[in-house]
Amino acid sequence: MTQITLDTHVSDIVTQLPQSTDLFRKLRIDFCCGGKIALKDAAEARNLGPEEVFNQVKALENKREQRESMHPASFGDRTLVSYIQEKYHDELREELPAIAPYVTRVARVHGDSNPHLLRIEEIYKELRDELLAHTEDEDENVFPLILEFLKNPTTELKEQIKPHVLELEEEHENAGRLLNELREITNDFTPPADACGTYRTVYARLEQLEKDTFDHVHLENNVLFDRVREYL
Incomplete structure (x- = not known):
């Protein structure tokens, strides 16, 4: 799985982390037709702080990783x-x-x-x-x-x-x-x-x-x- 960075295209983030569509929809970041753009550029185009948006994406990713790392059968x-x-x-x-x-x-x-x-x-x-x-x-x-x-x-x-x-x-x-x-x-x-x-x-x-x-x-x-x- 490719590491998500500020340079990762929005469309690629959605492919890798489908739940991010809710975040992008809320922030009015186009992940559909205009998704072939770096997260940093997409955030700036919406007058949003790139680091703040990136941290929200990483929080979603971390939440998924934490769930997957558990072994509930024990x-x-x-x-x-x-x-x-x-x-x-x-x-x-x-x-x-x-x-x-x-x-x-x-x-x-x-x-x-x-x-x-x-x-x-x-x-x-x-x-x-x-x-x-x-x-x-x-x-x-x-x-x-x-x-x-x-x-x-x-x-x-x-x-x-x-x-x-x-x-x-x-x-x-x-x-x-x-x-x-x-x-x-x-x-x-x-x-x-x-x-x-x-x-x-x-x-x-x-x-x-x-x-x-x-x-x-x-x-x-x-x-x-x-x-x-x-x-x-």
């Missing part, structure tokens, strides 16, 4: 649950609404000539609604029950928790099916050669969503739920 039960909530659930609540304007715009502008973009919008909306409802249910209902059960695996709690785990795993499978369809219809998230910056942003952020969701599901199905299954 965490205790309560720490593992907190990690899932902070890394994946909080991130989904932030990222899913943030992607929406880009998905909608690309479907509206390019959907007539690229009908698969309309299907991408449909899948995205279904995935967004399901994942947000899913994480809310886990945070408010299932995770507290799991922690109580792992601390005190009584027969009564066992009967309460079994249907929840099965339901969550079914929801995980459905999310996986939707993500697999996204990968298929986007040709492995490969945008056309002439795709605009927003088009490329949609593909990049959906691919990152796929990666994070698969990591998220793995951690729940194969680490947290396995701990529960030891007592079932």
Whole structure:
């Protein structure tokens, strides 16, 4: 991965760090048609301090690196649950609404000539609604029950928790099916050669969503739920 500097093109930063599109959009820095410009020059063109903008980009990069450097499979039960909530659930609540304007715009502008973009919008909306409802249910209902059960695996709690785990795993499978369809219809998230910056942003952020969701599901199905299954 190339080191980001003040001389890195804005478009290259977006390719390497898709979440930076939200920052550039807020700062009104063009990362699409006018993205082939050094970050320093782009900041100065908007009368912004280049170092200040650069530090905000690096903060996003550092946040991602910190998340990736952790090894949650070795965490205790309560720490593992907190990690899932902070890394994946909080991130989904932030990222899913943030992607929406880009998905909608690309479907509206390019959907007539690229009908698969309309299907991408449909899948995205279904995935967004399901994942947000899913994480809310886990945070408010299932995770507290799991922690109580792992601390005190009584027969009564066992009967309460079994249907929840099965339901969550079914929801995980459905999310996986939707993500697999996204990968298929986007040709492995490969945008056309002439795709605009927003088009490329949609593909990049959906691919990152796929990666994070698969990591998220793995951690729940194969680490947290396995701990529960030891007592079932």
